Amino acid sequence: xxxxxxxxxxxxxxxKGEENAVDDISFEVNAGEFFAFLGPNGAGKTTTISILTTxxxxxxxxxxxxxxxxxxxxxxxxxxxxxxxxNHSVDLELTFEENIRLHVSLYGIYGYRPFYxxxxxxxxxxxxxxxxxxxxxxxxxxxxxxxxGGMKRKVEIVRSLxxxxxxxxxxxxxxxxxxxxxxxxWEHMQKVRREENVTLFLTxxxxxEAEDADTVCMIHRGKIAMSGSPNEMKRIxxxxxxxxxxxxxxxxxxxxxxxxxxxxxxxxxxxxxKYQQQTPQLLLSQINTPLTKLNVxxxxxxxxxxxLMVRKDKEGEQNVDSGKGA
Ligand SMILES: Nc1ncnc2c1ncn2[C@@H]1O[C@H](COP(=O)(O)OP(=O)(O)OP(=O)(O)O)[C@@H](O)[C@H]1O
Numbered sequence: 001x002x003x004x005x006x007x008x009x010x011x012x013x014x015x016k017g018e019e020n021a022v023d024d025i026s027f028e029v030n031a032g033e034f035f036a037f038l039g040p041n042g043a044g045k046t047t048t049i050s051i052l053t054t055x056x057x058x059x060x061x062x063x064x065x066x067x068x069x070x071x072x073x074x075x076x077x078x079x080x081x082x083x084x085x086x087n088h089s090v091d092l093e094l095t096f097e098e099n100i101r102l103h104v105s106l107y108g109i110y111g112y113r114p115f116y117x118x119x120x121x122x123x124x125x126x127x128x129x130x131x132x133x134x135x136x137x138x139x140x141x142x143x144x145x146x147x148x149g150g151m152k153r154k155v156e157i158v159r160s161l162x163x164x165x166x167x168x169x170x171x172x173x174x175x176x177x178x179x180x181x182x183x184x185x186w187e188h189m190q191k192v193r194r195e196e197n198v199t200l201f202l203t204x205x206x207x208x209e210a211e212d213a214d215t216v217c218m219i220h221r222g223k224i225a226m227s228g229s230p231n232e233m234k235r236i237x238x239x240x241x242x243x244x245x246x247x248x249x250x251x252x253x254x255x256x257x258x259x260x261x262x263x264x265x266x267x268x269x270x271x272x273x274k275y276q277q278q279t280p281q282l283l284l285s286q287i288n289t290p291l292t293k294l295n296v297x298x299x300x301x302x303x304x305x306x307x308l309m310v311r312k313d314k315e316g317e318q319n320v321d322s323g324k325g326a
Contacts, residue, residue: 002067003028004167004199005035005052010061012047020059021047023222029215031166034193034200036210039219040309045203048219049171052201053083066166082160082198086172088152092145096136096155099144100127100162109163116141130158133195134188150181154188161192167199168192174206182206207302218305220312230301237307239299243280246270246293253289260286269293 005028012022022044029035039045050056052063054074062069068076090099097116101123105112110123131137134154144152153173160168170189174182186209192198202210210216210230217227226233246269247253257264257271262283264273270293275283280296 001031004031004033004066005029005201006062006064007048007052008062010048010051010063011059012044012051012056013059020222022051022058024061025219025222025224026061027217027224027227029167029199029201031199032193032197033215034202034213036202036204036213036216037219038203038207038210038216038305039225042221043219044222045219046171049169049201049203053081053169054078079163080166082163082165082168084153084156084160084168084170084173086175088149088156090144090152090155090159093143095141095143096131096147096158097127097140099155100159103159104162107163126162127158130161133191134158135184148181149177150184153177153181153185157188157192161196161198164196165198167201170200170202170204172204173202174204174209182209207305208300211301216301218308220309221316225308225312230304233301233304233308234299237304239303239307241275241299242297243273243275243283244270244293244295244297245273245287245291247289247291249289253287253291256287256289 007028008026010022010025011020013020025044025048037045037048047056051058051070052065054070054077057071064070065077066080068080070077091102094102101110101112101116101119104110104123110120113119116124127140128137131140134157136151136154136158139147139151144155147155174185177185189200193200202213204210214229215227216230216233218225218233226236228236244267245253245257250270253271254266257273260283262273262275264271273283284294
């Protein structure tokens with residue numbers, strides 16, 4: 001099956017830019033995939049997403065979305081994508097429904113009618129089912145100035161889905177939302193994925209939001225630093241796996257741990273035991289001291305990200321130093 005997003009040797013150099021903001025990157029995203037594009041400030045995420053959504057022109061390379069070239073067939077590309085920007089872009093003086101009606105008319109999805117009741121049945125069914133999916137159906141005819149930040153985001157999701165896009169670009173979609181609105185956003189986004197069968201392209205600084213991604217692509221100074229599933233990345237980066245153990249008889253536990261060929265250290269409430277080779281089960285089966293605490297710690301995507309970025313920064317510094325010596 002043809003990938004939904006195909007990026008081949010993409011380069012972007014801004015006018016007067018000293019370096020390429022995006023420097024020869026290639027990747028593909030398949031239909032229905034949840035793809036997370038991560039990187040530190042200035043890595044090139046917004047530049048890439050802007051090119052993929054036809055907002056910005058590229059310097060070199062090819063990009064196709066659902067088989068359409070982003071420059072030669074920009075109109076077709078726009079028809080099959082939806083975008084959720086970082087900042088709210090809704091009219092607070094209009095109702096939820098009026099905001100959507102204005103949008104669909106401006107984009108030529110449905111013709112404008114001065115009243116909701118005069119809009120086509122298809123429009124009414126679509127907006128009502130999406131509002132229902134987002135859990136904000138009751139607020140369809142309320143002005144947006146009464147909405148919370150999380151509700152405004154949901155209005156924007158409804159708006160981005162009205163034309164049934166194949167790909168939804170989410171550029172830091174939960175920026176500025178509190179923890180419970182962020183959670184609600186993602187619960188609804190899972191529903192969107194299931195029910196609309198849409199491909200998600202996400203950029204975020206909240207790395208926990210990318211833990212469920214099928215593929216994570218990490219960029220650093222315009223280049224792809226690593227890409228794969230979150231688990232593959234953690235494995236490749238050999239992130240430390242550890243357990244936290246404690247017992248009433250700490251001395252006995254410590255002497256048992258000392259006998260095993262594992263690295264451990266004392267922490268405020270017990271011991272932290274690293275287990276890179278052995279499984280936690282194997283290790284535990286060798287411990288006879290009754291335990292009062294057992295926590296098996298899983299490495300997070302955030303740890304993988306930090307590990308990789310520190311490594312890439314060091315490589316960058318070494319390259320600069322060796323350049324100076326030359
Ligand atoms: N209009 C512009 N003109 C010149 N340079 C730019 C322009 N926009 C971005 N850049 C540069 O291109 C590089 C990539 O920027 P970009 O905004 O794509 O990064 P980002 O990963 O989205 O960062 P952030 O997480 O802060 O949004 C940076 O070095 C930035 O300074």
